[in-house]
């Protein structure tokens with residue numbers, strides 16, 4: 702029988718991606734452009750949080766948005782209607798973004814002209830956690846209707862995120878969601894990661910999030 706050659710495709714792809722992501726991060730640091738990678742499952746509130754964040758921070762920062770979707774332009778049209786520069790990445794079936802896709806989008810956007818670029822990653826709690834896109838910070842949103850057990854089911858996503866947003870707190874009284882349990886579960890995976898509880902609908906808790914983000918950008922630009 703002939704020898705069978707085993708190729709660890711995933712490992713190769715991931716290490717190549719990591720190198721490209723590190724290069725991208727260095728360029729972002731040189732140009733002082735803060736790249737935020739926003740991840741969540743579909744419908745948790747990525748586009749809503751981006752819209753609210755733009756409203757609160759557009760006076761202070763030059764903001765650009767990169768929208769990723771498997772096959773639509775819906776979200777980038779919403780952002781463009783706010784008068785904000787948006788780029789749409791259509792992944793044609795891919796369930797995540799990677800550093801080379803980001804490289805292309807950042808060149809098109811002329812990223813040097815922005816203080817803050819928010820990337821709306823593909824709605825998915827699995828694949829985006831594996832691919833470093835060169836972001837300065839990774840953020841994820843979980844919405845209350847998804848349940849407080851999600852850190853147990855998707856530990857990688859909760860581990861790679863520098864910050865967690867719990868959205869749709871206006872649903873709390875309709876569910877069994879246990880906020881303390883949820884935070885404990887995050888803490889055991891990712892000690893010290895801040896968790897912001899908010900509602901994009903009522904705007905409760907929104908200012909704590911935008912203040913945190915503003916402080917992160919300010920210290921990044923000054924650093």
Ligand SMILES: Nc1nc2c(ncn2[C@@H]2O[C@H](COP(=O)(O)OP(=O)(O)O)[C@@H](O)[C@H]2O)c(=O)[nH]1
Pocket residue numbers: 741742743744745746747748749750824868869870871872899900901902903
């Ligand atoms: N009740 C409630 N609905 C919300 C909230 N945030 C977003 N939504 C709704 O949830 C749906 C999905 O939100 P969207 O921002 O498109 O999620 P995305 O798929 O992660 O970008 C939309 O109908 C939003 O209006 C919230 O805080 N409370």
Ligand SMILES: [Mg+2]
Pocket residue numbers: 747748749776821
């Ligand atoms: Mg969206």
